[in-house]
Structure formats: C-alpha cells, structure tokens
Amino acid sequence: MARTTTAAPGQRQHDSGEGVLFGGVYGAVLACSMVAALSQYGHSSRVSRRxxxxxxxxxxxxxxxxxxxxxxxxxRAPHRRWDALRALADEWPLVTAVLPTVAILAGAGWGWWPADGVEDPAFTLNIGLLFGLGVVAARRSGRSWAVALCTGVVDALLGVVVVVANAIIK
Incomplete structure (x- = not known):
C-alpha cells in the first residue's frame, strides 16, 4: 500500500517510508564500504577497531x-526558518543504518569479541540489512513476494560487490 503525502507550497514533499528505505540502503552500503576501506591494511587491534x-x-x-x-x-521553493534543520533531520535513517556496524567495531575495540576478523560479521550484517530493505521496499510498493525477494537479492548484491572489491584489493 503506497502512502501519499501532501505539503503546503514551499514545503518538502516525500513519503517518510521512502526516506527511511533510501537512508537505510545508503547507510548499509556506506558501512560496507567503510569497513572494507578501514580494514584494508590489516590493522586489527582493539584500539584500531575503536x-x-x-x-x-x-x-x-x-x-x-x-x-x-x-x-x-x-x-527551488522559498525556505522557512527551520527548513534547513528539517532537511538535516530527515537524514536520520542513514546514520541509524550504520549504528549496528559501529557497535560491531566498537565491541571488538572494547574486547567483547576478537578484533581480528570482525569484517566478516559486519559485511554479513549489512548484506542482510540490504536484502531486508529491498524486500520491504518492494512489498510496500505492492510487488509480489517473488519480485520482492528478487529485489532483496539485487540490493544485497550491492553489499556483495563491496565485499568482492575488498577481497580483490587485498
């Protein structure tokens, strides 16, 4: 079931569910990319994970x-006093999507689990998140379960591409 929104002239108009899904996908791909980039040189001490x-x-x-x-x-619309802050606040899904990966890295840095090899759980988490977001987005737009699952697989492939690129670079 698609949601519609209405906005007064000069206000941003978007579906908040769409923004959450967009930010989630963006954040999960960003988290995969950052884990790959930060772990490229093999630094796996507790301090480096923090x-x-x-x-x-x-x-x-x-x-x-x-x-x-x-x-x-x-x-292109005229802006009101708090529109800039509202535009920034609308980006919370991106930041929220990286928090599980931050927790994985920080947990390794605090000694909750080994600091070495924490990339694999982080990649797995983000690939799963991408799959789930793809399925949810497709189902919200009225797609069948078969199409939704295919969409989830395609979204998950974004994360897999990052993982494969990381393996090739190393």
Missing part, C-alpha cells in the same frame, strides 16, 4: 549532513 567505529560514525554524520544540505539548497 578508531574504525568512530570514523564510520563520523563519515555517516558527514554524509547525512552533506545529503541533507544538498536537498535543502537544491529545492
């Missing part, structure tokens, strides 16, 4: 800020 967690969070916040700001300046 550092990786911080960098992932900083990168997600910077990406959300840039994306929200780009939406704000790209709109």
């Amino acid at each position: 550092y990786d967690a911080i960098w992932l969070l900083v990168t997600a916040l910077a990406s959300a800020l840039a994306h929200g700001y780009a939406h704000y300046i790209a709109e």
Whole structure:
C-alpha cells in the first residue's frame, strides 16, 4: 500500500517510508564500504577497531549532513526558518543504518569479541540489512513476494560487490 503525502507550497514533499528505505540502503552500503576501506591494511587491534567505529560514525554524520544540505539548497521553493534543520533531520535513517556496524567495531575495540576478523560479521550484517530493505521496499510498493525477494537479492548484491572489491584489493 503506497502512502501519499501532501505539503503546503514551499514545503518538502516525500513519503517518510521512502526516506527511511533510501537512508537505510545508503547507510548499509556506506558501512560496507567503510569497513572494507578501514580494514584494508590489516590493522586489527582493539584500539584500531575503536578508531574504525568512530570514523564510520563520523563519515555517516558527514554524509547525512552533506545529503541533507544538498536537498535543502537544491529545492527551488522559498525556505522557512527551520527548513534547513528539517532537511538535516530527515537524514536520520542513514546514520541509524550504520549504528549496528559501529557497535560491531566498537565491541571488538572494547574486547567483547576478537578484533581480528570482525569484517566478516559486519559485511554479513549489512548484506542482510540490504536484502531486508529491498524486500520491504518492494512489498510496500505492492510487488509480489517473488519480485520482492528478487529485489532483496539485487540490493544485497550491492553489499556483495563491496565485499568482492575488498577481497580483490587485498
């Protein structure tokens, strides 16, 4: 069932569910990419995993800020006082989507599990998240279960591409 939204002239108009799905996919791909980039040189100490967690969070916040700001300046409508803050707040799904990966990296940094080899659980988590978001998005738009599952697989392949590229680079 598709949702429709209405907005007064000058206000942003979008489906909040669509924004959550977009931000989730963007965040999961960002998390996969950052884990691949941060672990490229084989640093797997507890200190480096805490550092990786911080960098992932900083990168997600910077990406959300840039994306929200780009939406704000790209709109051709007149802006009200709080529209810039609203545009930035709309990017919360991107940041939220990286938090499980931040927790995996930070947990390794705090010694909750081994710091070495934490990339595989992080990749698996994000590929699963991409699959789930693809299925949910397709079902929300009225697609059949077969199409939804295929969409989930295609979305998950985004994460797999990052993992394969990481393996090739190493």
